[in-house]
Amino acid sequence: MAKKRKVPGLNTSSTADISFILLIFFLITTSMDTDRGLARQLPPPPEENAEVKDIIVKERNILNVRMNSAGNLMLENMDGQRFIKLDELREIVKEFIENPNNSDNMPELHEENIPYFGKVMITKNHVISVQNDRGTPYKVYFSVQHELVAAYNDLREAVSKKQFGKPYASLTEDQQKAVRDYYPQKISEAEPKNYGGKK
């Protein structure tokens, strides 16, 4: 009698198949792709009632990058305006930020005291101003932003290799901050305007 009451074992040979189906279902419906992107910070909105104060920046400190609706780039600084190609932008911007020869048409150099570096001459007041048209293709706008960020990254990388002998990513937090102070990111975006269209 005792033998007969024994519960027969459940046949589990198909459990593997069932879980396989579940696994495949999850593989299809989920995405594992890591999103990458260009991180930017927007300025806070202009206050409604505040007086519009023009911040006066010395002409030599400004580099204007303009894009028209055809996706052409125009560079404007003290020397005047000229059209450039996208792949020239990074080197021009790097030279502008650095001002290696202390030239008069590049941002003025200020003496600054930065931890780890001591007293250095940097162009802390430079501004890169980006302006685009409503018709500018996003691709062009993105590439310009990308080149600007890349220019800063290149410079920071170079100075951190020179000063610490290590790439920027492997520096300590304080050291990274010092490097960021050395090359502060000053990208300004103009309030939207309509260029090249009908006024």
Place this chain on the structure above:
Amino acid sequence: MGKFNGGEKKGMPELNTSSLPDLIFSILFFFMMVTSMREVSLKVQFKVPQGQTAVLEKLEKKSLVSFVYIGAPTKEFQAKMGTESRIQLNDKFAEPDEVQDYIQQERMNMSEADQPFMKVSLKADENTQMGIITDVKQALRKAYALKINYSARGGE
């Protein structure tokens, strides 16, 4: 000794598969944890612009990120919506002035501690005109969602 050579069967011993389900289940759980469910069905099609992988940053902590999709409507919606670039928020098409409400709503859904770290990822088609993106950016500024991320493909 008889233990070892006492057996009479000569064929291959059968593999014990009783732990196979457990094995597969653990793979399943692994995938459930590392991946995230696709939350929205896309109604716009876009090809994000390309940048250099070294310059781009990884978008971490998906729970802090809200997405704004911009691109031409997919085939099935083109008859109704045309082929001009449109904004998609959550599951529906939206106008630029709806962005601000959307951001507020997304912010409300977050825990208070996470709110300052909110990020907005713009997934826009590379051929979109800047007009619509500028509108979105202005709306994001008004909503104080200032950390944004232009989604991009990596490359050399």
